[in-house]
Amino acid sequence: MIAYLTNLAALAAIFGILAATLNVAVGYAGIFSVAHAVFFGLGAYAGAQIALVLVPDALVAMLVAGLVSGVLSLCLALPALRVRGEYFVAASLGLQMMATTLFSEWKTVTGGIGGLTGIPRPHIFGVEVGTLPLALAALGLILLATAALMRGAFGRTLRSIRDAESAAEALGKNVAAAKALAVAFACAGAGVAGALFALHMQFVNVESFNLDQSVLIMAMVIIGGTGTLLGPLVGAVILLSLPAGLAFLPFIPATEVGAVQQMVYGLAMTLLMIFRPAGLVGDLSRGKSTA
Amino acid sequence: MLFIQLLLQGLQVGAIYALTAAGFALIFGATRVFHFAHGSSFALAGYVFIFAMQAGWPWWLGGLAATLAATLFGIGVFWFVYRPIQRHEGSFFTVFVAAFGVGIVVQNLIGIFAGRGFASVDTSLSRAVEVLPDVFLAQVFWVAISVACLLFAALTLFLTRHNAGVALRALHQNPDLLRAYGLSSTRLSLLAFALGSALAAPAAMVTAMTSGMNEAIGHQVMLISMAATIVGGVGSLRGAALAGLMLGVAESVALNFVDTQWAEAVSFLVLFAFIIFRPSGIFGIAQAR
Amino acid sequence: MSAPILVCEGLSRSFGGVKAVAGVSLALPAGQVTALVGPNGAGKTTVFNLITGNLRADAGSAMLRGRSIMGLAPHKVARMGVARSFQDLRLFTHMSVRDNIRTATETSAWFWQPGGATARRAREAATEEALARTGLLELAEARAIDLAYAERKFLSMARILAARAEIWLLDEPASGLDLASRLRFGALLKEARRQGVAICLIEHNLDVVTELADRIAFLDQGQVLAEGEPEAILKDPKLAAIYFGDRGEAA
Numbered sequence: 033m034i035a036y037l038t039n040l041a042a043l044a045a046i047f048g049i050l051a052a053t054l055n056v057a058v059g060y061a062g063i064f065s066v067a068h069a070v071f072f073g074l075g076a077y078a079g080a081q082i083a084l085v086l087v088p089d090a091l092v093a094m095l096v097a098g099l100v101s102g103v104l105s106l107c108l109a110l111p112a113l114r115v116r117g118e119y120f121v122a123a124s125l126g127l128q129m130m131a132t133t134l135f136s137e138w139k140t141v142t143g144g145i146g147g148l149t150g151i152p153r154p155h156i157f158g159v160e161v162g163t164l165p166l167a168l169a170a171l172g173l174i175l176l177a178t179a180a181l182m183r184g185a186f187g188r189t190l191r192s193i194r195d196a197e198s199a200a201e202a203l204g205k206n207v208a209a210a211k212a213l214a215v216a217f218a219c220a221g222a223g224v225a226g227a228l229f230a231l232h233m234q235f236v237n238v239e240s241f242n243l244d245q246s247v248l249i250m251a252m253v254i255i256g257g258t259g260t261l262l263g264p265l266v267g268a269v270i271l272l273s274l275p276a277g278l279a280f281l282p283f284i285p286a287t288e289v290g291a292v293q294q295m296v297y298g299l300a301m302t303l304l305m306i307f308r309p310a311g312l313v314g315d316l317s318r319g320k321s322t323a
Numbered sequence: 324m325l326f327i328q329l330l331l332q333g334l335q336v337g338a339i340y341a342l343t344a345a346g347f348a349l350i351f352g353a354t355r356v357f358h359f360a361h362g363s364s365f366a367l368a369g370y371v372f373i374f375a376m377q378a379g380w381p382w383w384l385g386g387l388a389a390t391l392a393a394t395l396f397g398i399g400v401f402w403f404v405y406r407p408i409q410r411h412e413g414s415f416f417t418v419f420v421a422a423f424g425v426g427i428v429v430q431n432l433i434g435i436f437a438g439r440g441f442a443s444v445d446t447s448l449s450r451a452v453e454v455l456p457d458v459f460l461a462q463v464f465w466v467a468i469s470v471a472c473l474l475f476a477a478l479t480l481f482l483t484r485h486n487a488g489v490a491l492r493a494l495h496q497n498p499d500l501l502r503a504y505g506l507s508s509t510r511l512s513l514l515a516f517a518l519g520s521a522l523a524a525p526a527a528m529v530t531a532m533t534s535g536m537n538e539a540i541g542h543q544v545m546l547i548s549m550a551a552t553i554v555g556g557v558g559s560l561r562g563a564a565l566a567g568l569m570l571g572v573a574e575s576v577a578l579n580f581v582d583t584q585w586a587e588a589v590s591f592l593v594l595f596a597f598i599i600f601r602p603s604g605i606f607g608i609a610q611a612r
Numbered sequence: 613m614s615a616p617i618l619v620c621e622g623l624s625r626s627f628g629g630v631k632a633v634a635g636v637s638l639a640l641p642a643g644q645v646t647a648l649v650g651p652n653g654a655g656k657t658t659v660f661n662l663i664t665g666n667l668r669a670d671a672g673s674a675m676l677r678g679r680s681i682m683g684l685a686p687h688k689v690a691r692m693g694v695a696r697s698f699q700d701l702r703l704f705t706h707m708s709v710r711d712n713i714r715t716a717t718e719t720s721a722w723f724w725q726p727g728g729a730t731a732r733r734a735r736e737a738a739t740e741e742a743l744a745r746t747g748l749l750e751l752a753e754a755r756a757i758d759l760a761y762a763e764r765k766f767l768s769m770a771r772i773l774a775a776r777a778e779i780w781l782l783d784e785p786a787s788g789l790d791l792a793s794r795l796r797f798g799a800l801l802k803e804a805r806r807q808g809v810a811i812c813l814i815e816h817n818l819d820v821v822t823e824l825a826d827r828i829a830f831l832d833q834g835q836v837l838a839e840g841e842p843e844a845i846l847k848d849p850k851l852a853a854i855y856f857g858d859r860g861e862a863a
Contacts, residue, residue, distance in 0.1 A: 064416060111599045115553075117415055118357050122549040123598055126591035129546065133584050185725045188715040192704045199702035202664060203775055204690035204719035213721065243542065247427065254420055259706075291431040298427030305421035306407050 045167035046225050051252040051264030053221030059258030061214040062194030067124040068249045070131040071101040071219040073241030075226025080148045090154035093227040101223025102216045109215040128243050135238040147237025154231040163232040251297040257311030328458050329575045335464050337571025338471035339526040341564040344551035346522035348563035353491045353515035359422035362541030363429040364520040368393035369527035369536040376444045390524040397520025434538040443535030467529045550594040556604025616641040617810045623662050623672035632658045634834040640810040647821045648814045650831035656814045660781045665689045695777030699784050701768045703756040710752040714739045716771040742774040762793040782813040786820045
């Protein structure tokens with residue numbers, strides 16, 4: 033039981049990082065990406081390879097993973113951010129589909145469908161550490177950094193772009209640069225989460241980085257509440273406990289739990305948007321836009 | 324000869340893409356709703372058709388049922404999801420998330436009730452015969468091409484001759500009219516959703532008869548429709564249809580050079596190329612922001 | 613009269629064969645209010661968009677203190693000292709009034725602003741001054757979306773004030789204002805004029821134009837038909853006919 037709860041807590045922290053960082057893009061900057069799992073995956077593969085080939089040091093793995101995801105996201109976002117919001121969604125969706133193919137085909141790096149196995153336990157300076165404290169520490173640091181940035185000038189810039197891009201531009205803000213930075217920050221965070229995930233599971237394969245996963249992370253942000261610090265965390269905890277909760281309901285066959293879970297959050301997303309666009313946490317009028 | 328075979332196959336797939344993309348572009352142009360659940364209309368129509376055929380219904384009745392399912396679904400989503408959101412001035416983001424949620428629900432409902440994996444209709448139409456040395460063609464090819472041509476001709480007539488069609492086109496070119504003619508906009512939106520969704524039905528039927536459906540096909544159809552709308556140019560029906568056709572051909576011809584799993588990626592490469600080099604699309608006009 | 617800060621010559625732009633702006637020349641001197649007047653669709657907002665870089669001009673030039681600003685991105689033009697307002701305001705709806713103004717003083721897109729504590733104090737001072745001058749101090753913590761109409765217009769002006777620009781391009785800043793608010797707006801504009809800001813405003817209300825403008829440029833079908841003192845322009849019967857929709861082709 034303790035092992036079960038520790039596992040769930042570590043996963044909650046990892047998905048907390050994913051949701052919190054995606055929220056920087058979606059909730060603050062108004063950049064709608066359904067490719068967050070791609071950068072989660074890039075980080076996971078990078079971290080796993082570092083641990084397998086080089087050194088099982090968690091800090092090195094997380095750093096490299098964050099860098100790989102952050103830099104690659106910057107290369108992809110710079111051209112893609114030039115299009116209107118609607119089309120960015122399309123581009124990110126396309127990226128997600130291509131990345132899934134790439135992850136399952138590039139066998140030398142990702143191990144293909146079979147994935148990478150036997151990833152060593154994480155160490156820090158040669159001492160073995162548990163993944164739960166590591167994940168909690170990373171989550172804490174990322175939340176602190178997010179809070180500091182979003183309360184300051186950068187957060188105001190992102191929110192101004194979200195509310196009225198052309199007005200932000202007319203006030204001298206380099207919209208493309210600010211958006212690209214927000215994306216890089218969010219994706220670097222996803223990379224760190226990926227490295228943690230690989231070290232925690234000791235196994236990664238493409239299943240964890242497909243469109244369904246991106247949608248799950250998106251649902252966490254939206255159900256919890258966009259543009260708030262704690263909303264995405266709440267969303268992550270709720271959606272991660274959902275399968276366990278559904279398993280207690282006797283009338284759902286075990287094979288359909290996954291489908292029912294997806295339906296629950298699909299329905300929750302639709303109903304929330306109709307009746308409470310701000311999500312569970314967050315003020316009521318967010319999501320209405322007059323710009 | 325392989326090339327000709329792939330080209331013909333591409334035309335068939337392209338006709339399907341063109342129909343769904345045109346439906347999506349029609350809805351987007353007239354209502355400014357990024358109808359992300361368009362793929363669900365397609366999937367529903369396909370499965371209704373499959374069930375009808377399995378139940379032994381005549382093909383025209385199955386087709387009618389499929390078209391009805393797609394149309395009703397489109398109208399329903401507009402009425403119960405988009406309209407309430409638009410009433411409280413929901414942003415693009417809000418509409419998108421709601422539609423995405425609908426898509427997820429439909430996909431899983433289909434998964435639960437119709438089973439996961441491929442399902443298709445086997446008819447005499449889908450049996451291939453050799454038309455040229457080493458080139459095989461099923462009759463369904465001619466069905467797909469002629470249905471697409473007929474529908475586009477009818478759509479063009481409607482949009483240029485009929486009053487309601489002209490009004491829809493006017494909304495395309497100047498979205499502000501939607502606000503100026505506030506009163507009739509709901510009815511025009513309903514019309515756009517009905518027409519746009521109905522266009523997905525024949526495409527879904529042809530798909531059910533050829534490559535088959537699966538529960539996740541909605542996502543893929545959605546992606547292609549969006550890609551075609553962007554490549555074709557914002558607000559251009561003709562562009563979306565042409566781009567849909569092009570993407571279908573490109574995907575198919577790519578099989579000549581790469582493995583199957585990469586062929587799908589070709590559409591997205593084309594999409595990215597357009598986003599980078601010509602964001603306004605083939606027929607798009609650069610807009611002031 | 614001082615030398616103009618902004619000089620535009622022969623600005624042109626057409627959309628699909630229709631000439632929206634056809635060779636507009638305009639000079640904006642410091643401490644002067646120029647009103648762009650003309651019927652709907654005359655190309656007034658398009659002129660603004662051409663100056664600010666939101667639209668690319670087909671031909672013509674725009675020089676700011678002798679430096680060309682043609683072809684520059686909107687944010688670069690803004691950083692050179694050109695501020696603008698929008699007819700539909702485009703406030704940052706879900707931010708507080710104070711944050712709306714504060715963000716106007718923060719132009720760096722980087723994670724932090726340059727200049728350290730001194731610059732930060734200057735930005736804060738500019739924010740508070742803009743709040744005070746527009747009468748929004750008491751509403752500083754309210755969100756923009758919750759403001760009344762007139763207050764929204766003043767918030768849009770406050771953003772421009774805080775941006776410390778030397779050129780203001782205002783798109784119908786006084787439309788829909790009640791008399792008291794209009795007077796308050798007039799006072800705001802006159803003070804800016806005294807401080808040497810070059811102001812150009814698009815305005816339909818001829819009373820406002822008469823009261824505030826030093827010069828009028830009369831636009832019709834993308835061209836400046838006449839330019840000069842308000843008195844002279846407004847008395848011209850030919851221009852009045854165009855303005856009020858009668859093109860002299862009466863049957």
